[in-house]
Amino acid sequence: MTLVLAEHRGPVLVLTLNRPDRLNAWNDDLENAYFALLDEAEDDPGVRAIVVTGAGRGFCAGADMSDLEEASTTGDLRPRTPSRPRTFPLTVRKPLIAAINGAAAGLGLVEALYCDIRFAAPAAKLITAFARRGLIAEYGISWLLPRLIGPSRALDLLLSGRVVEGHEARDLGLVDFVAEPVLDAAVEYATELAAHCSPASMRVIKEQVHQDLDRTFEAAVAVADRLMLDSFRRPDAAEGVKSHLEGRPPAFPPLDPR
Template sequence: MTEDVVLAERHGPVLVLTLNRPEKLNAWNDAMESRYYTLLDEAEADPEVRVVVLTGAGRGFCSGADMEDMAIVRERAEITIPQAAVPQCRPLIFKKPLIAAVNGAAAGIGLVHALYCDIRFASAEAKFTTSFSRRGLVAEYGASWLLPRIVGHSRAADLLLSGRVVKGTEAASIGLVDFVTDTDHLLTTALDYASDLASNCSPASMSTIKAQLFFAEENSFYAAFADADIRTLEAVVKPDLVEGVTSYLEGRPPAFPGLSFRQQ
């Protein structure tokens, strides 16, 4: 069933989404994409969901595009130039924190989906590769935009040109991932981090900060500074500031309201 290709499990305010084609190391196909994006839409609209963690079932995170599907597409000559990239990068515009827990192979589009996340955890034995150049492809799905901003130009060039495999420890040393742990504690560690965000950080603040980061990528420091001034004036009249300050002064956990973003 289509629903089985991505599993959803709630841990309080944290939603864990698990790519679930373990027999193929969670290779990406149309059914997985459709289910994953539907679950992101639902999570974005649900005020009870504050953070999403993405991981993979079995030994892999996502081994890349399903090669059998790609062969079928080529045989049928169905390759067309897309008119817009927005559907493909849906996770990049997700309005709540999105955390990757990379438990194994993350290749090609699998690596890109890890890059679409805001924070990346990985096991020391996780394997990362762009793989595009080794399959006769180019830097797809915005990888040429994402990688230089995450690891720098020359390291992005290395990863994209060579398609070499980088393990979790090296990935952390070059900034490709943010936290490395052993495989047995990977999901627990990512969940602990996600639960802290969900319990102690304002959903409104986190959503706005994500928007600021994206805005700042394409604008100058002065534009980002001015944008922050406007957003600050908006924030000081909202209840989250009152709750944040009051809970701090009273020495108790904050009780911030959740957010619901309805699809237009």
């Protein structure tokens, strides 16, 4: 079985986690396949945005329980030596959008949080799950959640491990949009970005947002002033103004290969 399906919908690459019989539970093979496709998309000029979803009824049910059982019963907790860090999706330069079609639990929820924008189906079930498995807040979720929804709400979800469905998830700020069918809505959004937004500008903006989380406001303004001058030197700025004045879609160049 192909563990991650790849489908091009115009300038949008749709990646589908494909272990439906296991609710797309995460294991090393799935991770390697997903990350390799993200890596390829980075240098593909035809890909302007990426949408990730799950096959069948789930987005990702978290780490494969058979792997967790083996680790907990054998005591084999040796550190992994992956080819890419688990936080690799955070380094992707292009917009990465989650279409949460069903259960997103534990590591599956973390992977959704590594995306830039999240769409959820109304019946999608999001759960941290860690405390209910005797685990801790893993993979940086204790850093991500408070910044998204605030410390007390983050603690509610982390301590209780309760299920949050689509509309409550949106109200909390855990997801950005609730839609049905969720994949079509996410692809439509991604296509809009691809058609009208500069890839270079989106890359820089992503870096700004992530790096400014640990900067003072004054430092963020100073960096933005420098980056603004840099942006005027790129052809994207001239094209953005010209296309607007001419009433046509912009023709922004793709990102340079890394």
